[in-house]
Amino acid sequence: MKKNVILFLLIFGVQFAQSQELVWHTNVKEAIAVSEKQKRPLLLFFTGSDWCGWCIRLQKEVLLTPEFKEWASENVVLVELDYPRRTPQTNEIKAQNSELQQAFGIQGFPTIHFAKGITKSGKVNFEGLGSTGYVAGGPTAWLAVADKIVNGNKS
Structure with missing residues (x-):
């Protein structure tokens, strides 16, 4: 009986954790519809996921944290x-990303733009609502900057 309860909790816990994962869209038109x-x-x-050290650092220190996940899911x-340099992409995604890099004037990575x-x-x-990049100080510092941009300094 104890094994069944533990197994149930383990399965439920894994499913709950998976349901809490954020959705990162790669197709901008789909994201706009959402x-x-x-x-x-x-x-x-805007990231160089497999070569940009600051992008990887931003991911680890902010974008993969519970604080960011909670904030992003609400905002x-x-x-x-x-x-990427090594990770393959479809021609459609490459073309879309290149066009958006030019449209937003991206010159360095990581860059995050907030826009409608x-x-x-x-x-x-x-x-455009504003932009930021890597902010030292972990999720608290980064989210303070993001909140000001998203809320238009209303807070």
């Missing part, structure tokens, strides 16, 4: 725009 439905801005994470729709995306007549337009 953003419009949820009435939340986009968090566009933004996540979009990862990756520019609007699709009109099949074309995507963005209303």
